[in-house]
Amino acid sequence: MTNAFMVSGLTKTYQDFTLDHVSFTVPSGTIVGLIGENGAGKSTTINAALGLIQKEDGIVSILDREELDGDVKEQIGIVFDGSNYPEILSPRKLNRVMKNIYRTWDEQAYLRLLKQFSLPADKQIKQFSKGMKMKLAISVAFSHHSRLLILDEATSGLDPVVRDDILDMLLNFVQDEEHSILVSSHITSDLEKIADYIVFIHEGKVVFEKPKDELTERYGILKCGAVQFDGLDKSDIISYRKMDYEWQILVSDRGRMQKKYPKTLIVPATIDEIMLLYVKGEKAEN
Numbered sequence: 001m002t003n004a005f006m007v008s009g010l011t012k013t014y015q016d017f018t019l020d021h022v023s024f025t026v027p028s029g030t031i032v033g034l035i036g037e038n039g040a041g042k043s044t045t046i047n048a049a050l051g052l053i054q055k056e057d058g059i060v061s062i063l064d065r066e067e068l069d070g071d072v073k074e075q076i077g078i079v080f081d082g083s084n085y086p087e088i089l090s091p092r093k094l095n096r097v098m099k100n101i102y103r104t105w106d107e108q109a110y111l112r113l114l115k116q117f118s119l120p121a122d123k124q125i126k127q128f129s130k131g132m133k134m135k136l137a138i139s140v141a142f143s144h145h146s147r148l149l150i151l152d153e154a155t156s157g158l159d160p161v162v163r164d165d166i167l168d169m170l171l172n173f174v175q176d177e178e179h180s181i182l183v184s185s186h187i188t189s190d191l192e193k194i195a196d197y198i199v200f201i202h203e204g205k206v207v208f209e210k211p212k213d214e215l216t217e218r219y220g221i222l223k224c225g226a227v228q229f230d231g232l233d234k235s236d237i238i239s240y241r242k243m244d245y246e247w248q249i250l251v252s253d254r255g256r257m258q259k260k261y262p263k264t265l266i267v268p269a270t271i272d273e274i275m276l277l278y279v280k281g282e283k284a285e286n
């Protein structure tokens, strides 16, 4: 198996929004970060891929299957932002429910995770804080020997210490070629730590799908004034923004640009900055 998850031409239309032929893959053994502004279409992509909403067009293949039957579903661990389970249950009662749902349910692993996350086993989920609910959902996702984890904004309610623990768990999970993760997040600094690839969705379309290292190690922001800007080769510019006294220009190869324009300041770009410049920046006219 080369790809744990693949969508090709995935399309879904709502009244005011179209998820427009979205295509990307999660290669086996990797972590793919799905980024994009609020309403970009990340959850719609995940929900349509999982068959939770009806897609209009496109092909989905998860763990080498185009039909998501019970066998495949058992091998996918899913964590959504918000409430994942009936709130009248307690974690201990949820354990009994999960035992009946998953043949591969690992009660010991689940109870260990409850302890690790300091979750009270007998308290009703409705009395849990947002962070506690997320920790519980993550405990379940890690307790049925899944091969693919899909996390939709799963770390958003968590404090930095717990988030760091979870990032370590995610990195451990993909230590062999058999396990893979698709994670959507607004916390791009988390994705900078763990993702192998970044897929950027904007207004229902994939803007890019790139190795994370290419973004963090090669992309850069060239900073200059108006005169220098006019002298730049416009084909070097992905997009630019004019700030008060400075032009910020997104470039895809900061090393090459530094050689070409030795007197200009070129700094590394964070994923947030790359996103911002793609979305808010202007394209240069040749």
Ligand SMILES: Nc1ncnc2c1ncn2[C@@H]1O[C@H](COP(=O)(O)OP(=O)(O)OP(=O)(O)O)[C@@H](O)[C@H]1O
Pocket: 014, 015, 016, 017, 036, 037, 038, 039, 040, 041, 042, 043, 044, 045, 153
């Ligand atoms: N059931 C629905 N009916 C109508 N429109 C919907 C429905 N679900 C989602 N949408 C619209 O689809 C668009 C994409 O929403 P989606 O939840 O996929 O975005 P997102 O990238 O996950 O955003 P966020 O980061 O805020 O979670 C939004 O404009 C949203 O209003």
